[in-house]
Amino acid sequence: xxxxKIEKLTEGLARDWAGYLRDxxxxxxxxxxxxTTRYNYLLAAAQLGRYxxxxxxxxxxxxxxxxxxxxxxxxxEAFQAWMIETRSAATALNKHIAAAVAEVLAPPExxxxxxERRANWDPIELLIPEWRYLQKPALFPExxxxxxxxxxxMQRGPGLHPYIARVVGxxxxxxxxxxxxxxxLDEMDRVNDLASRLVDLTRNxxxxxxxxxEDRGEGIFLQFDLDAVAKWEATVEGxxxxxxxxxxxxxxxxxxFSETAKxxxxxxxxxxxxxxxxxxxxxxxxxxMAMYSGYGAASLTERIYAWNEAPQRExxxxxxxxxxASDSEGTLGGLVALSEPSRLxxxxxxxxxxxxxxxxxxxxxxxxxxxxxxxxxxxxxxxxCFASETSCEKANRFLDxxxxxxxxxxxxxxxxxxxxxxxxx
Numbered sequence: 020x021x022x023x024k025i026e027k028l029t030e031g032l033a034r035d036w037a038g039y040l041r042d043x044x045x046x047x048x049x050x051x052x053x054x055t056t057r058y059n060y061l062l063a064a065a066q067l068g069r070y071x072x073x074x075x076x077x078x079x080x081x082x083x084x085x086x087x088x089x090x091x092x093x094x095x096e097a098f099q100a101w102m103i104e105t106r107s108a109a110t111a112l113n114k115h116i117a118a119a120v121a122e123v124l125a126p127p128e129x130x131x132x133x134x135e136r137r138a139n140w141d142p143i144e145l146l147i148p149e150w151r152y153l154q155k156p157a158l159f160p161e162x163x164x165x166x167x168x169x170x171x172x173m174q175r176g177p178g179l180h181p182y183i184a185r186v187v188g189x190x191x192x193x194x195x196x197x198x199x200x201x202x203x204l205d206e207m208d209r210v211n212d213l214a215s216r217l218v219d220l221t222r223n224x225x226x227x228x229x230x231x232x233e234d235r236g237e238g239i240f241l242q243f244d245l246d247a248v249a250k251w252e253a254t255v256e257g258x259x260x261x262x263x264x265x266x267x268x269x270x271x272x273x274x275x276f277s278e279t280a281k282x283x284x285x286x287x288x289x290x291x292x293x294x295x296x297x298x299x300x301x302x303x304x305x306x307x308m309a310m311y312s313g314y315g316a317a318s319l320t321e322r323i324y325a326w327n328e329a330p331q332r333e334x335x336x337x338x339x340x341x342x343x344a345s346d347s348e349g350t351l352g353g354l355v356a357l358s359e360p361s362r363l364x365x366x367x368x369x370x371x372x373x374x375x376x377x378x379x380x381x382x383x384x385x386x387x388x389x390x391x392x393x394x395x396x397x398x399x400x401x402x403x404c405f406a407s408e409t410s411c412e413k414a415n416r417f418l419d420x421x422x423x424x425x426x427x428x429x430x431x432x433x434x435x436x437x438x439x440x441x442x443x444x
Contacts, residue, residue, distance in 0.1 A: 028065045033085045036068040050148050053161035070098045143326050150324045150335050153187060153240055167193030167235070176360030180367060180438060182244045185337075188358035189238035194343050197231040235349030238341025239308075239358045248293050248336040251437050252327075255292040260387060260421065260434045264397065265289060267388035271395055293336050294325040296422045296437050298413065299374075301338045302404045303423070307370035311362070313353035314342050317407040368444060374420050375441035377403035384426045398426060 025044055029037035040061050047057045064087075071094060072084035083089040152158070156172040169191035175183070200217045220226050255261050265286065272285035290298075301321040309316035319342050328334040344350050357363055377383045383400045397419030399405065405415045420426055424436035438444060 025061070028061050031072075032065060032068050033072065035086045036065075036084075039087045040064060050152070053158060055161050056158070066102075067095070067098050070101060074101060143332070146322070146324055146335075147332050149322075149339075150337070153242075153337070156187075167191065170240070171358075173358045173363075174360050176364035178364040178368070179360070180371075180444065182247050182438065183241055183367065184244045185240075185242040186358055186360075186363060187240040187242075188355045189240060189339065189341060190352075190355055191349065192236055192238060192341060192343070194234045194236070194341075195231060196234070197229050199229060232345060234343035234345050236341055236343030237350050237352060237355040238339050239355060239363075240337060240339045241304075242337040243297065245334055245336055248296070248437070249334065251296075251435065252292045254435055255422065258434050259430070260397065260419075260428055261292060263387050263389065264295075264395075264419070266390070267393050268395060270391065271393035274393060290325070290417050291327060292422060293327070294323065295417050295419055297323050297325040297336055297338050299399065299404060299418045299420060299423055301340060302399075302406050302411070302418060303370040303374045304338075304367070305340060305406055305410055306404075307366050307373065308340065308354065308357055311366060312342075312357055313351070317409050318342050319354070320410050321406075321412055323412060371424065371438055371444055372441055374403065375424050375426070377420075379403070381427065384420065385428060387428065387430075397421060 025041060029040050032040070043064065044057060044061060047060065052060075067090070068084065068087065071080045071090070075084075075094065075097060077094065077097065079091075080094060083091070083094055153170070159170055159172055162169050169189075171188045171190055173186040173188050175186060179186075198220065200219050202217055220229060268289045269285045272283075272288065273281075298321075301323060305316055305319045305321065308314075309319060312319070319340055322339040322341065324335040324337040324339070326332070326335050340354070342350055342354050357366060377398075377400065379400050379402050383403060384398045386397055386399075388394055388397075395416035396404075398421045399415070399418035404418050404420060405411075408414065421428065421434045421436060423438055425433055425440045426436065428434060
């Protein structure tokens with residue numbers, strides 16, 4: 020029997036309060052909050068609304084009882100005092116009431132602020148809530164079977180490389196794909212610079228529905244040691260290899276994107292070395308896991324969490340390899356089973372050892388772009404690293420085995436690989 024019944028929580032509340040609770044419930048669902056957390060937050064807000072309507076001695080509370088945006092700090096303090104008197108101090112001051120009160124008191128976003136947020140939108144913002152949820156293993160036991168997401172913090176095997184800090188088995192997941200528009204010439208990660216590049220699905224730009232699919236499946240999440248990644252990245256950014264990749268990206272950007280992209284600084288669209296590292300590691304794992312999971316490599320997909328610290332977001336370095344199907348029961352568990360410590364450490368070791376060699380070496384291992392070349396990969400090819408279009412989120416760009424392991428370069432000293440020499444693994 021479900022714990023949260025929104026109709027029961029909103030019973031007796033004013034229409035605006037009921038609508039507010041429903042909207043907030045959708046927001047909490049989108050952030051993958053467990054049902055118990057959603058219930059506690061919404062219950063606290065509902066209690067505040069009922070207090071304003073039935074128990075507040077303040078004559079100005081009538082407006083707040085009808086519209087949550089009219090709630091003031093004085094109303095909240097009176098509500099907490101009433102809760103202490105009628106319930107207990109612990110109940111009145113718990114975190115759920117504090118969160119509900121903060122949500123109620125938050126001023127509505129202005130149209131100007133909304134437009135500015137849209138103009139400055141970064142695709143990484145789609146990944147931040149997922150990353151933050153995966154950083155809270157204490158929430159994992161609270162998950163309900165009907166949420167579509169079940170994850171388990173796994174133990175690290177003694178033989179797993181120490182730079183892989185965490186392993187999370189994604190026993191069950193739900194992925195929704197929706198077509199909102201399409202672009203010509205420019206990719207999705209460019210369109211936030213000029214909204215007109217995104218071709219809408221309807222003439223008025225406001226479709227009443229969009230094509231979408233809902234898939235279910237499983238996966239494995241791996242998190243790198245963030246301190247080790249930051250230290251390694253600082254070293255790589257000063258190397259000749261990284262400068263060669265940067266210059267190649269500038270040439271590629273100037274030649275292959277639309278006229279409107281000329282106003283964009285190409286360096287702001289180049290993923291940092293940590294992205295190249297995590298992305299390359301993801302590809303070699305996909306190729307290795309395909310041999311053990313029972314799924315073909317083309318059915319495994321990646322989701323890369325790799326960005327530097329910035330205002331309102333913390334640094335990230337991790338990856339999710341998953342597989343989904345449109346069947347209502349999802350997939351069969353062959354991929355998440357590889358998160359078992361004894362199996363995963365052998366797969367990681369084997370993947371890194373395979374990445375140290377390519378049948379196209381030394382040409383592949385020493386590939387470095389130079390003017391006029393503008394390709395966006397280094398030591399990577401179809402033999403060692405490339406994946407199918409259904410698996411890679413960046414069309415086999417931003418890959419280089421030299422960021423994983425110590426391999427020779429075309430000129431200059433060897434770039435330090437994150438995992439060091441293959442002989443020391």
